[in-house]
Amino acid sequence: MSKHRQLVIGMFGFGVVGEGLYKVLKQTPSLSASIKKVCIKNPGKKRNAPDELFTTDKNDLLEDKEINVIVEVIDDSVAAFEIVKTALKNKKEVVSSSKKMIAEHLQELLDLQQKTGKSFLYESSACASIPAIRNLEEYYDNDLLHSIRAIVNGSTNFILTKMFDENLGFKEALLLAQQLGFAESNPTLDVEGFDALNKWAIFLCHAYGIITTPDQILFTGIQNIHKSDAAVAKARGQQIRLVAQAKKLTGGGVGAFVLPQFVTADNPLSFVKNEYNGVVIESGFADQQFFYGKGAGSFPTASAVLSDLSALRYGYKYEYKKLYHHEPNQLNDDIYLKVYVSFSDVKNVPTEDFEWIEQWHAQEDRKYLSGVIALQKLKNSTWWKENGTSLILEPDPILESIEERKLRKKSLELAGLL
Ligand code: HSE
Secondary structure, three states, X not given: OOOOOOEEEEEEOOOHHHHHHHHHHHOOHHHOEEEEEEEOOOOOXXXXXXXXXXXXXXXXXHOOOOOOEEEEOOOOHHHHHHHHHHHHHOOOEEXXXXXXXXXXXXXXXXXXXXXXXXXXXXXXXXXXXXXXXXXXXXXXXXXXXXXXXXXXXXXHHHHHHHHHHHOOOHHHHHHHHHHOOOOOOOOHHHHOOHHHHHHHHHHHHHHHOOOOOHHHOEEOOOOOOOHHHHHHHHHHOOEEEEEEEXXXXXXXXXXXXXXXXXEOOOOHHHHOOOOEEEEEEEEOOOEEEEEEEEOOOHHHHHHHHHHHHHHHHOOOOOOOHHHHOOOOOOEOOOOEEEEEEEXXXXXXXXXXXXXXXXXXXXXXXXXXXXXXXXXXXXXXXXXXXXOOOEEEEEEEEEEOOOHHHHHHHHHHHHOOOO
């Protein structure tokens, strides 16, 4: 695409993001981009744009030769995949925000981009206003990217902030997140961690060249976090956040998961409140870097779509450098996690699965323990998501090897010191 080529856009969806983009484009005439048609599902709905802009026939966009860019910002991941496939095959560039669809079809989407030579950009699909994907793709060399820890879901962060800083009930906080346009139309996707998981699968591709599907990654959301957990966090001077993590392991591969975690006051993620997201990167020589910005909402998400559109004008494509030009990484589940578990009845917790348990608090109605467990044991079971049991990672939770610690613990036990 030449530098000054006019972008003629066909857009699918006119919800929170679509309407946001429509407004944002009106305020950025310098981009030379205009929306020619918008395809919507429900024509009866009142919308803040002229009627002639809308159609319900997808071919009015996909078959229109003048339209050179398809922006896909719909909610239905199955329909979104069909739209993106057809658009790329019809030689159109595509910008999408459908994280679920992208995460579930990464390999096919990579193949399609190679086959068609067309650009497929999706900066808005993860962390909305934070330019995370392009940075991971462009800036960090594979060998130097030691770890990433991130808050990638705005709604859950909003709910945690409202519940624990402002004493709002869960339902009220969720309702507010819905009203403000942060939550998915099925908010279970946010609350139970699916949305964060999908975004994490996308991050793993651009950060480490790992092509995986969300079902391969250990995860949960904030659904079981209990008031007493918040009290424990408060007493420790910590916060609870839903944190997505990936770490290069000394033994090879990358450990990755999405789980709630206690974060200490010196962790930059503890400053991330409400619908904001944050990404902490540890890399060779640069040490720690922190990206911060709004992770949900109409304009913050539209701003990332806008940036993709702008990038299309100079022919930008993801090169998937970590995958095609480096030695791609693999997920490695052979790690141990330091966890806190709170529960009402110990019979729901298989304590024999733990490598060791460091603390027991059994006096209160709500009991808790802290200990170390293999990630694989969590992956192969569901007890830690059931019966209202709440599992929260301790700060700095990854242990690569436990042998030495086990021996040390044993010798202390023998010496009668434990
Ligand atoms: N429901 C998503 C969130 C929207 O809360 O982060 C932005 O992807």
